[in-house]
Amino acid sequence: MTATDYLASGRQTIRLEIEAVQELLNHLDGAFTRACELMFSCPGRIIVTGMGKSGHIGNKIAATLASTGTPAFFVHPGEASHGDLGMFTGDDVVLALSNSGETSEVVTILPLIKRMGAPLISITANPNSTLARSADVGLHIPVDREACPLGLAPTSSTTAQLVLGDALAIALLEARGFSSEDFAFSHPGGSLGRRLLLKVEDIMHTGSEVPAVATDTRIREALLEMTQKHLGMTAVTDAEGVLLGIFTDGDLRRTLDQGLDLANTPITEVMTEGGTRVQPGILAAEALSLMQERKINALLVVDEQDRPIGALNMHDMLKAGVI
Known part of the structure; x- marks a missing residue:
């Protein structure tokens, strides 16, 4: 590949991911509001779970939620099947990510989540999937095409998941009236914490x-x-x-x-x-x-x-x- 080819490939990838985010914006509906309401009124924690690349995105979403006033943590679905499900309670809200909605490690724990009575929010590209149909609120990422030319590597889909997670976190931040000083209390070790907390x-x-x-x-x-x-x-x-x-x-x-x-x-x-x-x-x-x-x-x-x-x-x- 020439330098021009590299630039063309990079620009095409960015263009496709922008299109995915734009589609997400166009499809945001009442389900997003219901998801925010469930998370806002949650008496426990938001437990985020997902496998593979969706799991990496879920980990980041949990971290963003926690640092912006919504207590949250990530649980690997494979580990959940081997003991970590004990971290879940009926007071929690579960946010599960899977592009296909059929990820076996996630689907396996769905009956147990439903049995304990924890509300379930799904983020998936397939609204007819097992995960989406099991969810109390299903959030749809309308991604028909990955930026990967092979259509295999999660790219556009994970970008849409991340943006949707950020949207949830910021909507909840605003609903809680979360302030810059509140933010600093969860970031005391960095320059931001020093800037906002020092008197x-x-x-x-x-x-x-x-x-x-x-x-x-x-x-x-x-x-x-x-x-x-x-x-x-x-x-x-x-x-x-x-x-x-x-x-x-x-x-x-x-x-x-x-x-x-x-x-x-x-x-x-x-x-x-x-x-x-x-x-x-x-x-x-x-x-x-x-x-x-x-x-x-x-x-x-x-x-x-x-x-x-x-x-x-x-x-x-x-x-x-x-x-």
Whole structure:
């Protein structure tokens, strides 16, 4: 095959799989709604099962359901016949995948699933198959042709199964009002979890690391405080420690442009009054959005009396994995 032949083959495969998904979209009907309702009201778990390539897709569907608020796990149908059927209960909903609907390992366990009273949802390309006829709700993937030119390797059919599984998971996610924070709780080990779960108080500098000067401080002394604390800014507070303003690297550049006497000019004449501040309990991601919106590189963290108790900058966000 030439390079052109490889490209033509790849494009034809993608084209056929797109057609399969489009057909699935056109055929989505009330059965999809009934399947969602069964899964939403399930008091137990969604148990997904399938053999071969359908099993691989089923495993992914179970993982997607579990990570988006619908408790689910995958059970290999062959193992189910040798003891793992004990994982099933009447409170569960079973989601079974088989392109033909006649996969022997799946068909073998159908009577036992029906006997325990667990509702059954099927995903199959054959609505007249044993699996589809046994199901309480049958979901049909209208795939007449695999992308494989031999018509043998599951390609278009498994793509349609995967898309249908994603559709179920997202419909249930929306029905449950599943939030980004809920999602983060099931993904605490990754960068997404850090981004969504970390709070400002988890990463801010505290105590003596917080740069702060009094109102009678001269600019040059404020610069020394900024240099020592390495955050590119300093808080300006009154005698009670209440935040009055902030002096940043940007303020310094503007001060130098004015040619002011750094040794004798009070910091209050050049500080930014008020300054952007946040509470320690907000999410670090929220603080990052605020910094990006206002085009600033550092933030002060204050208590309920508006006294600085912490500080952080973009480097802290980067170090914590929030960026």
